[in-house]
Structure formats: C-alpha cells, structure tokens
Amino acid sequence: MPQASQVSKTKETSELTPVKETVIAQGLNCDDAGNLNQQQMNQCAQISYKEDDKKLNQAYQELLPKLQESRRKKLVAAQQVWIRFRDTSCDFERSSVEGGTLAPTIYYGCLGETTQARTKKLKQYITEAAN
Template sequence: MTATIAVRRRIVGAAAGLAAILLASIPALAADRCESMVQSDLNECARADYRTADAALNAVYVQLMKKVGPKTKEALRAAQKAWLSYRDATCALETMGLEGGSAYPMELSGCLKGLTDARTKALTAYLACKPDDVNCVGAFQE
C-alpha cells in the first residue's frame, strides 16, 4: 500500500513538473511564431498585436468617458462610432487587393492596428487636457 502511494506521488509530481515546463515554454513558442516564416503564424501574431492595440484603445476610451461631462460623452460616443466605421472601411479598402490571399489576415490586422494606435494616441492626448483649455475635449466637464 505504501509503495503504491509513493508511486502515485512520483507520477503526480512528474506530471506537475511537466505541466510547469510546458506552461513556461508558451511565451517562447509565441515569440517564435512571430519570427516564423509560416504565413499562418505571421497572421496570428498580427491578429494578436491588433487585439492588444484594441484593448489599449478601449482602456483609454473608458478613462476618457469617466473624465468628461454628459454632453461630451454623447459627442465622444458618436465620434468613436464614426471612427470605428472609418477605420474598418479604410482597412477594407487598403487590403482589398489581397482578399482571398494567405497574407490578407496579416495585412488587415496590421492596418487595423496602425489606425487603432493612432486613435489611442489622440484619445490619450485628451486625457492630458488642462481644465482651463477650452479647445481640448478632455477638459469638457459641462
């Protein structure tokens, strides 16, 4: 009975060790995929980069919405909705010639990321407004 318990403990310990090694290697695998010459890996890395940029944009947008007054919130919401339509239409246009090709997802994600990064920078600037700056969206407390 004691030998059986000892064997089980060794198996569980080995399994835990293997799991730890596998989990530790995930970031390395992700980095390797981004340096891959395989298009599907490049597509996934570009998609992940865009998702990161989109999350950053959403975080800044939420911060800004908390800072401004009700009238500005309404205007900001409308502007953001229009900007999202612009971004999506612009990237669809700019990648139109690649539709159906293996690099299309990578190029589309790259376009989306670039425009999203620019929008994040613009909204971040609004967060830095001084309260007495009558020309800065982030200062509108109405």
C-alpha cells in the first residue's frame, strides 16, 4: 500500500493567543497493520480506496471511446447509478458501527472492495470491445 506523510503546522486564532496544531511528521506504513492505531488504519483504508478509485476511472476512460454512441450513453447512465449504489451500500455497511472509530475503516474498505469489483467488470467490457 502507499505511504502518506503528515506535516507540522501552526495555526493562529488571534494576534494575542497563538494556538499550535502540531502533527508529527512521519511516514505511514500501511503494510505494517499490526503497528497501526485506529486513526492510522482509517487513513490507510482511505488511501487504498483512492488508489482503487484511480484504477476504476482509468478503466472507465479506456472503455468509453471503444463503445458505439448508444452503448456509451448506457454505460454513463449505469455508472452514475452504480456510484449511488456503492455509496449508499457502503453507508449502510458502516452504520453497523455508527459513530465508532472503526466506521471509516469499514466505509473505505467497502468502497474499495466494491470499486475493485466494478473495475474488474469494466476491464472485462474492454476485452469484449476489443474482440
């Protein structure tokens, strides 16, 4: 999995009372899940989902020009409905731990799994369009 970096920053709320908001600068090793706290696991799940989403968008953009106009319109409509389904379904899955610290990991994990499955299907369509 990718690594993320955080930086330190200072935030001033007024001229008289500066408030420092410090985040320790460190690499986040998402491959070492045994040594991550929950916040870090949540961040890693989000990073992983973003990578899955990039792959989905690449496959989608590769497929669109391979389709005839009528099929392209249907794919666009299907993709819009699929996005709503994915988001709603993963929101439901997250609701089992609503408000808990595990909720983001559950949500982004679901988004990632669902997105990977859709990417696989889009790649199948690409292969079929090439034949």
